[in-house]
Amino acid sequence: MPKAVGNRTILSGSGRHALRDPARVRILDARLISSLGYVPPLRVNDIEIVLRYAHLGGGCARKGAVxxxxxxxxxxxxxxxSGAFRFTGPQDTVRLQPGHGILIAPELPHSWECVEEGTMLGAMVGLQGPSAKALDAHLRQSADGRLIQVGSTLQSVRLDQVFDILLRPEPYPWRREMIASLLHVWAAQVLNDSFDLTPWKQKITYLRQAAGDRCRALCERAVEFIHANCAQRLTLDDIATQAGVTPRHLSRLFRRYTGESVKAVLLRVRLERARDLLTAGGATVKEVAYACGFSTPSHFTQCFRHRFGRLPRELG
Structure with a gap:
């Protein structure tokens, strides 16, 4: 017999009502996806835990769907x-109701069945950085081939707040930024409740910089230039010239103030711009690829899927 997990009210009445309307779900999903680029990574020493995507589109199901x-x-x-779902893994079967979920390790075979018509929020979390492989091995060993149950009052409160903002009518200033902040906290709570990351957390001394620091200002100027010209064929030399420093010095500044290389920031800005254009509609994948500075649509598709976990055409 599957292990049953109790029901917990997670959304307000308006939120539960919206999830019954496929058209409303598509609107909410587009708003949710457009916020993902604003979610900062969770850092554990030299490792970044990144929320690749979070969406509703793949989780709306009728009873009996599998x-x-x-x-x-x-x-x-x-x-x-909303509703109820049954998940089956190699070692266990769990029936989940609102306010509960599971965390599934990479490459773990699993299936699910919709027991009662409802909706799931699906999210993908990736690891990157010099020690990412070691942390991944630690987490997989902790999971030990099981479906890890997640769900707490705090996690539910965060998602309820997300939906409260998603449902606000346009225009709603800083919607994406607020949703991103809540998703950031939600992801941290899910991981913190699921794994013991204490051995990976060490005290690191951070060098605080004044707001008017010249080096920070140079870095910010370069980032602004990237945002304004990401559709162009930019090189490191182009960006460094605009900032008034050497390419080598600019690379050091980016590592220090953004935690990323210049190339990584440029790619991220292009992909976020592309995602917004695709979500807005009215342009083909090919048109968006060239409008965001990619040399070929195939390269754009590869980069987009790696970052967001889905194909560009799925947002059109």
């Missing part, structure tokens, strides 16, 4: 918002 056995390349969270 997803046959499959695997994910990165850590997957499925969180039940």
């Amino acid at each position: 997803a046959n056995e499959h695997r994910h390349e990165e850590y997957q969270v499925e969180y039940v918002l």
